[in-house]
Amino acid sequence: MSMLFIYGGTVIDPETLTRIPADVLCAGGKIERLCPRGTPLPQGAEAVNAEGCFVCPGFIDPHGHIDGCVHTGVLSLLQGITTTVGGNCGFSPLHIGDFLHEQRHFPIHQAELVGHCALREAAGAADPFKPTTREQVRRMEALCERALCEGAAGVSLGPGYAPGSTLEEMEALCRLARRYGRFAAIDTRMYGLTDLHSLQEAISLAAVSGCRMIISHFEYQYGVGVEYEALEMLEVARQSGVDLYLDSGMYKDWCSSIGSALFEPVTMRDNGIELRHLRVITGEHIGELPDQALYEHLRAEHAGDAVVVNTGDEEAVYTIQRYPLTMVSTDTGSYAPGEGHPQIAGSFPRYFHQMVRERGELTWEEAVFHATLLPARTLGLGTKGRLRAGFDADLVVFDPRTIRDRADFPGLGRPDAAPEGIRFVIVNGQIAARDGRMTGAMAGRPIFAFEALRTRKGA
Numbered sequence: 001m002s003m004l005f006i007y008g009g010t011v012i013d014p015e016t017l018t019r020i021p022a023d024v025l026c027a028g029g030k031i032e033r034l035c036p037r038g039t040p041l042p043q044g045a046e047a048v049n050a051e052g053c054f055v056c057p058g059f060i061d062p063h064g065h066i067d068g069c070v071h072t073g074v075l076s077l078l079q080g081i082t083t084t085v086g087g088n089c090g091f092s093p094l095h096i097g098d099f100l101h102e103q104r105h106f107p108i109h110q111a112e113l114v115g116h117c118a119l120r121e122a123a124g125a126a127d128p129f130k131p132t133t134r135e136q137v138r139r140m141e142a143l144c145e146r147a148l149c150e151g152a153a154g155v156s157l158g159p160g161y162a163p164g165s166t167l168e169e170m171e172a173l174c175r176l177a178r179r180y181g182r183f184a185a186i187d188t189r190m191y192g193l194t195d196l197h198s199l200q201e202a203i204s205l206a207a208v209s210g211c212r213m214i215i216s217h218f219e220y221q222y223g224v225g226v227e228y229e230a231l232e233m234l235e236v237a238r239q240s241g242v243d244l245y246l247d248s249g250m251y252k253d254w255c256s257s258i259g260s261a262l263f264e265p266v267t268m269r270d271n272g273i274e275l276r277h278l279r280v281i282t283g284e285h286i287g288e289l290p291d292q293a294l295y296e297h298l299r300a301e302h303a304g305d306a307v308v309v310n311t312g313d314e315e316a317v318y319t320i321q322r323y324p325l326t327m328v329s330t331d332t333g334s335y336a337p338g339e340g341h342p343q344i345a346g347s348f349p350r351y352f353h354q355m356v357r358e359r360g361e362l363t364w365e366e367a368v369f370h371a372t373l374l375p376a377r378t379l380g381l382g383t384k385g386r387l388r389a390g391f392d393a394d395l396v397v398f399d400p401r402t403i404r405d406r407a408d409f410p411g412l413g414r415p416d417a418a419p420e421g422i423r424f425v426i427v428n429g430q431i432a433a434r435d436g437r438m439t440g441a442m443a444g445r446p447i448f449a450f451e452a453l454r455t456r457k458g459a
Contacts (some may be wrong), residue, residue, distance in 0.1 A: 002027070002028070002046075002429060002430070003025065003026065003027045003032070003042060003044055003045035003046065004024075004025070004026040004027075004045060004046050004048055004393070004426065004429060004430075004431070005023060005024075005025050005026075005041055005042055005045040005046065005047050005048065006023060006024040006025075006026070006048040006050050006055055006395065006397065006424075006426075007023040007037075007039070007041070007047060007048070007049065007050060007051075008023070008037075008049055008050050008051035008052075009021075009022075009023075009024075009050025009051065009052075009053045009054065009055040009397060010022075010053070010054050010055065011024065011034065011054075011055045011056070011387060012054050012055070012056040012364060012365055012368045013365075013387050014056065014057065014365070014368050014369040014372045014373035014374075014385065014386070014387075015373060015386060015387075015388075017363075017365040017366065017369060018365065019054070019364070019365060021037040022034045022035060022036065022037060022055075023035040023036070023037060023038075023039050024055055024387070024395065025042060025045065026393035026395070026426070026429045027045075027393075027429070028429065029392065029393050029428045029429040029430075030389075030390055030391065030392060030393050030429065031387065031388060031389055031390065031391050031392070031393050032389060033389050034387065034389075046431075048397065048424055048426075048431065050397045050423070050424070052399060052401075053397045053398055053399050053400075053423055054364065054368075054397070054398055054399075054400055055387075055395060055396075055397050056368045056372060056387070056395070056396055056398075057082075057368075057372040057373070057376075057384065057385050057386060057387060057394060057395060057396070058080065058081065058082025058083065058372070058384070058394035058395055058396050058425065058426070058427065059079070059080045059081045059082065059083075059328075059348050059371045059372060059396060060081070060082070060083045060084075060327075060371065060372060060375040060376055060379070060381065060384060060385060061076060061081045061083070061084040061085065061329055061330050061332070061347075061348075061375075062085050062185075062214065062247045062327045062329050062375045062378070062379060063085065063088050063185065063214075063216050063217060063247045063327075063329035063330065063331055064076070064084045064085060064086055064088065064329070064330050064331065064332045064333075065086060065088060065089070065091070065331070065332060065333040065334060066084050066086050066110065066332060066333075066334060067086045067087065067092070067093065067099075067112070067334060068086075068099065068102065068103060068106070068110070068334075069334035069335075070106070070107065071334075071335065071336070071337060071416075072332050072333065072334055072335060072340075072344055073106055073107040073108055073110075073444070074107050074438050075332070075344050075345045075416055075418075076107070076108055076330065076332060076344075077107040077108050077425055077427070077432055077433050077438060078345065078418045078419065078422065078425070078433055078436060078437075078438065079345060079346065079347060079348045079349055079405075079418075079419050079422065080348050080349070080396040080398060080422050080425055081108055081330070081348060082108050082109060082384075082394035082395075082396070082425065082426075082427050082432075082444075083108060083109040083110075083111070083381065083384055083394065083447070084108055084109070084110055084111070084330075084332075085110075085111045085112070085113065085153060085185075085379060086110055086111070086112050086113065087112045087113035087114060087115050087152070087153075087156055088113060088115070088156045088185055088187065088216060088331075089115070089117075089156060089158040089160075089161065089187040089216065090115040090116045090117030090118065090120075090156055090157055090158020090159075090161055090162065090187065091115045091117050091118060091156075091158065091161070092112060092113055092114050092115035092118050092152075092156065093112070093118070094114075094118050094119070094122050094143065094147070095147075095150070096112055096114055096147040096150045096151060096152040097147075097150030097151060099112060100112060100150070100151050100446035100447075100448055101446070103444070103445075103446040104445065104446060105442040105444070106442060106444035106445075106446075107427070107432060107438065107442060107443075107444050108427060108432075108444040109384075109394070109427070109428075109444045109445050109446070109447055110444065110446055110447060111153040111379070111381075111446075111447035111449065112151075112152060112153060112446075112447075113152060113153055113154050113155060113156040113185060114143075114144055114147035114148065114152040114154075114155055114156070115155075115156045115158065116140070116144075116155065116156065116157045116158060116162070116165070116169070116170065116173055117158045117161050117162050119140040119143050119144055119173070120132060120136070120140065120162055120165070120169070122139075122140075122143055123136040123137075123139035123140045123143065124136055124139070125140075125162075125164075127164065128161060128162040128163060128164060128261055129162075129163050129164045129261070130164045131164045131165075131166045132164070132165075132166055132168075132169045134168075136169075137166075137168055137169045137172055140169060140172070140173065141172050141173070141176060144173050144176050145176055145180075148176060148177070148180045148182060148449075149180075150448075151446075151447075151448030151449050152182070152449060153182060153183075153379065153380075153447065153449045154177050154182035154183040154184055154185065154449075155173045155174065155176065155177045155182065155183075155184045155185075156184070156185045156186070156187070156216075157170050157173065157174075157184060157185070157186040157187065157205075158186075158187045159186070159187075159188070159189045159198075159201075160187055160188065160189045160190050160198075160261065160262060161187070161260055161261055161262065162261070163189070163261055167201070167204075167205070170186075170205055171205055171208055171209055174205050174206070174208075174209035174211045174213070175209045175210075175211070177209075177211045177212075178209055178210045178211035178212075180449075181380075182211075182380075182449060183211060183212040183213070183214060183378070183379065183380070184205070184206070184209075184211050184212070184213050184214070185213075185214040185215075185216050185247075186202045186205070186213060186214070186215060186216060187216045187217070187221075188201065188202050188215065188216075188221050189201065190221075190262060190267055190270070190271050191270065192270045192271060193224055193270070193271045193272040193311075194224060194225060194226045195226075196222070196226060196229060196230060196233065198221070199215070199221070199222065199230055199233055199234075200233065202215055203233065203234070203237045203242060203244065206237075206242050206243060206244055207237070207240075207242045210243075211243070212243040212244075212245070212378070213242075213243065213244050213245070214244075214245045214246060214247060214327075214378070215234070215244065215245070215246040215247075216246075216247060216329075216331075217247060217248060217249055217254065217329065217331050218230070218246040218247065218248040218320050218326070219248045219249060219251075219252065219312060219316055219317050219320050220249070220254035220312065220331070222316075222320075223248075223252060223312045223313050223316030223317060223319075223320060224311065224312060224313060224316070225313060225316075227313075227316040227319050227320055228319070231319075231320070231323055234246065234325075238325075244325075245325050245327065245378050246320075246323070246325060246326055246327070247326070247327045247328070247329035247375075248317075248320045248321060248326050248327075248328065248329060249317075249328070249329050249330060249331055249343055249347055250317060250321070250328070250343070250346075250347050250350040250351050250354065251312075251317070251341070251342065251343050251347075251350075252310075252311075252312030252313060252314050252316065252317055253308050253309060253310045253311075253312060253341075253409075254308070254309050254312070254331070255281060255306050255307060255308040255309065255333075255341045256306065256307070256309075257303060257304050257305065257306055258280075258295075258298045258299055258302065258303060258305050258306070258307050259298075259299055259302075259303020259304060259305075260303075263299065263307070271311075272311060273309055273311060275289075275290055275291060275292065275295055276289070277309050277310045277311050278290050278295070278307045278308070278309060278310075279307060279308045279310070279409060279410070279411065280294075280298070280305060280306075280307050280410075281306050281307060281308050281339060281340055281341060281409065281410050281415065282304075282305050282306045282335060282336070282339040282340065283302055283304075283305035283306075283339075284302075285298065285302075285305070286338075286339060286410045286411070287410040287411030288411070290307070306333070306335075306339075306340070306341075308341055308409060318354070318355065318359065318361055321351070321355055321361065321362075321370075322361055322362070325374070326370060327370060327371075327374050327375045327378060328347065328348065328351045328370055328371050329347070330343050330344065330347040330348070331343055332344040332347070335415075335416075337416060338410075338414070338415070338416060339410065339415065339416075340410075340415045340416065341409070341415060342405065342407030342408050342409060342413075342415045342417075343407075344407070344415060344416060345405070345406075345407040345415065345416045345417055345418060345419065346405025346406065346407035346417075346419055347405075348371060348419075349403050349404055349405045349419035349420070349421060349422065350404070350405035350419075351367065351371065352364075352367055352371075352398070352400075352403050353403055353404040353405065355367055356400075357400065357403075364400060372384075372385040372386075373385040373386060380449070381447070392428070393426060393428065393429035394426065394427055394428065395424075395425075395426040396422065396424070396425055396426070397422075397423045397424040397425075397426075398421050398422050398423060399421045399423060400421075401421070402420050402421035403419070403420065403421030403422065404419060404420050404421060405419050406418065406419055406420060407419075418436040418437075419436070420436070422435075422436065423435060427441065427443040427444055428443040428444070428445065429443070430443040432444075
C-alpha cells in the first residue's frame with residue numbers, strides 16, 4: 001500500500017475555517033490521519049516537503065468542458081484542480097456510461113453531466129431555434145434517465161445555445177434530476193445585455209421542479225452592471241426555499257464557438273456585442289481581431305473556432321466571488337496546445353492571488369472553502385473537499401507568497417502558461433504534479449453518481 005507523508009506545512013481546514021501546523025499521512029488513496037508537527041516519517045512512506053506552504057483539499061471545478069481532453073486535464077491539474085465536472089452548458093456525450101468507463105486513467109477525477117442540447121439533437125430536434133414536440137420531449141426524458149442510471153452527475157441546460165428550448169423540456173429534465181437525487185446546471189439565455197428575465201426563468205425552473213439549480217459562470221451572464229440585482233434575486237428565492245447556487249470565474253471576458261447561436265447577428269445586437277469586442281482564440285486566425293469579412297468567413301467556414309468577447313466589468317468578477325454561495329470555476333474547454341482562454345490554466349491561482357493576496361476580499365481559509373468544501377457539498381461529492389481520516393487523498397500544496405496565474409489571451413501571451421506557486425498536486429494519494437510539471441501519474445478516476453441514485457430509490 002503506497003503512503004505519502006506531507007510534512008512541515010500549515011493545514012487549512014475548510015470545515016472549521018482554521019489553519020493548524022500539522023503533517024498529513026495518506027495511504028491507499030485515502031487520508032490516513034493528521035499528525036502533530038514533527039512526527040517522524042512513517043516507515044515506507046514517501047516524504048513530501050511542504051515547508052512554508054499551505055496544505056488543503058484539492059480544488060474542485062464545478063463547471064468545465066474538459067470531457068476527456070488530456071491536454072486541458074493536465075492544465076487543470078497544474079492549477080491545483082483534482083476534480084472537474086464536465087458536460088456543461090447543454091453539451092455532453094450522450095452515452096455517459098461509456099464515456100465514464102473510458103476515463104479510468106486521467107490526470108484528474110471527472111464527473112459528467114448529461115447535456116440537454118445533446119438530448120435535443122438525439123431526440124430529433126436538430127434545429128436549435130425550433131421548439132421540441134411532445135414526442136421529442138418524451139424521447140429526451142428516456143435518454144436522460146438512461147444517462148442518470150449510467151452515472152451522470154446531473155443535467156446541464158443550455159437554452160442560450162438552443163433558443164427554441166421550451167420550459168416543458170427543461171422542466172422535464174430538471175424533474176428527472178430531482179427524482180434521482182442529482183442537480184441541474186444552467187447556462188442561462190442571452191435575451192439582452194442587462195437582461196434578468198433569463199435568471200428568473202432559471203429560478204422558476206428550480207422552484208417548479210424542486211431540483212438543486214446551479215447558475216453557470218455567473219460573471220459572464222450578469223457581470224455587466226446587473227450583478228447586485230441578480231444576486232439579490234437569488235437570495236430572495238433562496239429565502240423562499242428554492243435550492244440555488246452559482247459558479248463563477250475570474251475573468252470578465254467569455255468565449256464560445258463563433259458558429260453558435262450566441263453569435264447570431266440579432267443576439268449580438270441585443271447583447272451589445274460588436275466586432276471590436278471579439279478576439280479569435282483558436283484555429284488559423286488565432287489572435288486576430290475580426291472585421292466583418294473575417295466574422296462572416298469564420299461563421300461560414302470555421303464555425304467551431306472559438307472567440308473571446310470583451311464586454312464584462314472587472315469589478316463584477318470580485319463582487320460575485322464575495323457572495324457566500326459562489327463556487328469558483330474555470331469554464332475550461334477542450335483546446336489544442338497554445339490555444340484557448342487563459343481560464344484553462346490560470347483560474348484558481350488567479351482566484352487566490354487576487355481575491356486573497358492582492359485585494360483582501362477573502363481570507364485564505366474562506367477562499368479554500370469556496371474552492372473545495374462548498375463544491376463538494378453542493379455537487380454531492382461526499383468523500384472529497386475535506387481533510388479527515390478516510391476521505392480521498394486529493395490534496396494541494398501551495399505557497400501563499402507566490403501563487404499566481406501567468407496565462408493570457410492569444411496575441412497577448414500564452415493561454416496555457418502554467419501558474420506559479422503550486423508546489424504539489426496529489427490525486428488519489430499519488431503525486432501527480434510537482435513544481436508546475438506533471439509527474440506522469442494518471443491517477444484520476446471517473447465519478448459515477450450511483451450513490452445518490454441508491455439513496456433516492458431507497459427513500
